[in-house]
Amino acid sequence: MGNKKSTPKNYLSEKDLMFLEANTKFNREKIIQWHDAFLVDCPNGKLDKKLFVKLYTQLEPAEGKADKYAEFVFKAFDVDHSGYIDFTEFLLAFNIRSKGKIEERLSWTFNLYDLDNNGQIDKKELKKMFEVLFTMLNVNKKDERYNVDKRVDEVIKKYDVSGDKKLSHDEFVQGVKNDEPLQRLLLDHQLD
Structure with missing residues (x-):
């Protein structure tokens, strides 16, 4: 014992x-x-x-x-x-x-929104990400700029290099690293 x-x-x-x-x-x-x-x-x-x-x-x-x-x-x-x-x-x-560093912060943010911990952020997880951020920032949801579905589609179209309608860790980090408005939204909670 x-x-x-x-x-x-x-x-x-x-x-x-x-x-x-x-x-x-x-x-x-x-x-x-x-x-x-x-x-x-x-x-x-x-x-x-x-x-x-x-x-x-x-x-x-x-x-x-x-x-x-x-x-x-x-x-x-x-x-x-x-x-x-x-x-x-x-x-x-x-x-x-x-x-x-920016890569570390984005990696941490990726893990934050990879809700099922499968190493990818899918459309459902992206949608949840934008819903939470927009709610927290108290945006006017009738404003087209804050249309969650539209933002999800834009991000997938822009960052999904592999074409699987999901974002891998690298796709997410590289995409957001090169997108200042989204970077400010995710890391600093500031709207563009």
Whole structure:
């Protein structure tokens, strides 16, 4: 039966610190500050979906419409699909989302909208992406520029190099990388 000690989720070991220093753009002091702040809201070291959505909607100025988007973001942060986000998942994802290179941020965004995790974004997933973004940004849905079906068709036509009516990771990243208005919408939540 052994007397194995398990490290509590609210403890940041030297190994954890070294890993986060090596894999984020934050220094040791900033990582410790982030960890201390994380523990204020999550004393057990686990951030569940409900609290994440609450905190995210407080940070995202979208007139109370960010909750659906926050659910997508939670999924992307919860890389091990445990139903909660630990500090390491949080900081790694936050680092990519806020400080990563454009390719890293687009890759993260691709994973955010690849709802079935099959390595492709199909029309249904693209439609959901635009619906969530347009709802969060509170656009006038009668305005033709924000017609979801039209936008989905445009993106598929423009980026789907293989012709399979889906976007692979590379098609998505390369397409959005070369499309400034869509890039601003996806990464900065700004309309063109």
